[in-house]
Amino acid sequence: MHQVGIVGCGVIGSRLAEAFDQHERTAIRAVCDRVPEKAESMAATYDCQSVTEVEDLVGIDAVDIVYVGVPPKHHATVVRAALEAETHVICEKPIAENAAVGRELTDRARESDCTTAINFPFRYTPGFVEMRERIAAGEIGTPKRVTLRFRFPQWPREWQDVDWLTGREQGGPLREVGSHFVFGTQELFGDVADVTADVRYTAPETYEESIVGTFLAGGDLERADANGAGRTAAEGSGAVDLEESVHGTIDLLCDCAGSEENSITVEGTEGSLSLRAWRRLVADPGEEDERVITEEPGETTLSLVDEFVTDLEGGDGDLVSFAAATRVQAVVDAILGVEPP
Numbered sequence: 001m002h003q004v005g006i007v008g009c010g011v012i013g014s015r016l017a018e019a020f021d022q023h024e025r026t027a028i029r030a031v032c033d034r035v036p037e038k039a040e041s042m043a044a045t046y047d048c049q050s051v052t053e054v055e056d057l058v059g060i061d062a063v064d065i066v067y068v069g070v071p072p073k074h075h076a077t078v079v080r081a082a083l084e085a086e087t088h089v090i091c092e093k094p095i096a097e098n099a100a101v102g103r104e105l106t107d108r109a110r111e112s113d114c115t116t117a118i119n120f121p122f123r124y125t126p127g128f129v130e131m132r133e134r135i136a137a138g139e140i141g142t143p144k145r146v147t148l149r150f151r152f153p154q155w156p157r158e159w160q161d162v163d164w165l166t167g168r169e170q171g172g173p174l175r176e177v178g179s180h181f182v183f184g185t186q187e188l189f190g191d192v193a194d195v196t197a198d199v200r201y202t203a204p205e206t207y208e209e210s211i212v213g214t215f216l217a218g219g220d221l222e223r224a225d226a227n228g229a230g231r232t233a234a235e236g237s238g239a240v241d242l243e244e245s246v247h248g249t250i251d252l253l254c255d256c257a258g259s260e261e262n263s264i265t266v267e268g269t270e271g272s273l274s275l276r277a278w279r280r281l282v283a284d285p286g287e288e289d290e291r292v293i294t295e296e297p298g299e300t301t302l303s304l305v306d307e308f309v310t311d312l313e314g315g316d317g318d319l320v321s322f323a324a325a326t327r328v329q330a331v332v333d334a335i336l337g338v339e340p341p
Contacts, residue, residue, distance in 0.1 A: 002309060003029035003062045007054055007078050008069030009038040012092055016067050019301035021046055025309045032057040054078050058085035065090065072170040073097040079105050088115040090308060094179050095325035097170040099333050100340055102326035109322045115311050118325035120183045123318065124303035126296040127281035131273050132188055136239040141270030143246050146217060148181045150252040151261040155207055172207035173254060174332055181264045183328045189218030189246055190238035195334040211252040213335055219245030250335065
C-alpha cells in the first residue's frame with residue numbers, strides 16, 4: 001500500500017484526495033495546508049494526520065507519494081522538498097509559474113530515482129483520447145488548422161474563490177485553463193513554435209482580458225523548440241505524423257457577454273473534430289451532419305492515480321512528464337511574452 005501526502009487542501013486537492021482514497025493501492029497518510037482549519041477538515045475526512053508545514057509532511061517516513069496542489073509559484077518549493085526526501089511526486093498543472101522554473105524541476109526529476117507526473121487530465125479524458133485516435137487514424141484527412149477558443153464572462157469563475165488567479169504572476173485564464181489545450185495541441189501534433197500574440201490585460205498586475213495569437217504545431221522535429229528543455233525527438237512528437245506544420249490560432253476573451261466556452265478544433269481535408277466544454281467531442285461542427293461522438297467525463301483523476309501506481313510497481317505507467325509540462329509552460333510564456341531569466 002502506497003502512503004500519500006496531500007499538500008494543498010483546496011478544491012483540486014480534494015479531488016485528488018478522493019481518487020487516492022478510492023484506489024485500492026493508495027491510502028492518505030497526511031495532509032498539509034497553511035490554513036490549519038483546511039488541513040484539519042481534510043484529515044478528519046480521511047482519518048489521517050494534518051500538518052501546516054511541507055517539511056513536516058515529507059519528513060513522515062511512511063509517506064512515499066506527495067501530491068502538490070498549491071498555487072503554481074509554490075510548486076517548486078514543494079517538489080524540491082519531496083524529491084530531496086526521495087518521495088514520488090504528482091504535481092498539479094502548470095508545472096510552475098514559468099518555464100525557467102519548470103526546467104529546473106525537470107532536471108531535478110531526471111536526476112532522482114523518483115517517479116514524477118503532472119496532472120493534465122486530457123491524457124485520460126475519453127473525448128480527447130477519441131479525438132487523438134481518430135485524427136491519428138486519418139479520419140479527418142490531413143490536418144490543416146487547429147483552433148483554441150475561450151470565453152470567460154467572469155474571471156475568476158464564481159467557484160474559484162482564490163486571489164492568486166487574478167494576478168499576472170501565476171494566475172489568469174491562459175495558465176489555468178488554456179494550458180490544458182496547449183497540452184492537447186502538443187499531444188496531437190508535437191512541438192509548438194513560432195508563437196505570435198497580441199495580449200491585453202485588465203490592469204497592470206492582473207489577468208489577461210484578451211488574447212489573439214497564432215502558432216505552428218508539429219512538422220519538422222529538427223526545428224529548435226521554443227523552451228530549450230532538452231527534449232528528444234520522441235518527447236517532442238505528437239500522435240499525428242505531419243510532413244508540414246499545422247497552423248494554429250488562439251482566441252481568448254474575458255469579461256464578456258455570453259456563456260463560458262472552451263474548445264480545441266482541428267480541421268482537415270476530409271472533416272473536422274471539436275472538443276468542447278472539456279469532454280464533448282463533436283464531428284464536423286457546423287455542418288448538416290454534425291454529430292456528438294461522446295460526452296463521457298471519464299474518471300481522469302482515478303486514471304492518473306492508477307497509471308502512477310502502475311509505474312511505481314514496475315509497469316509502464318502512462319504519465320505526463322515534467323518535461324512535457326515544461327514545454328506547455330514555454331508556449332504559455334511565449335504567448336504572454338514572459339521573458340526568460
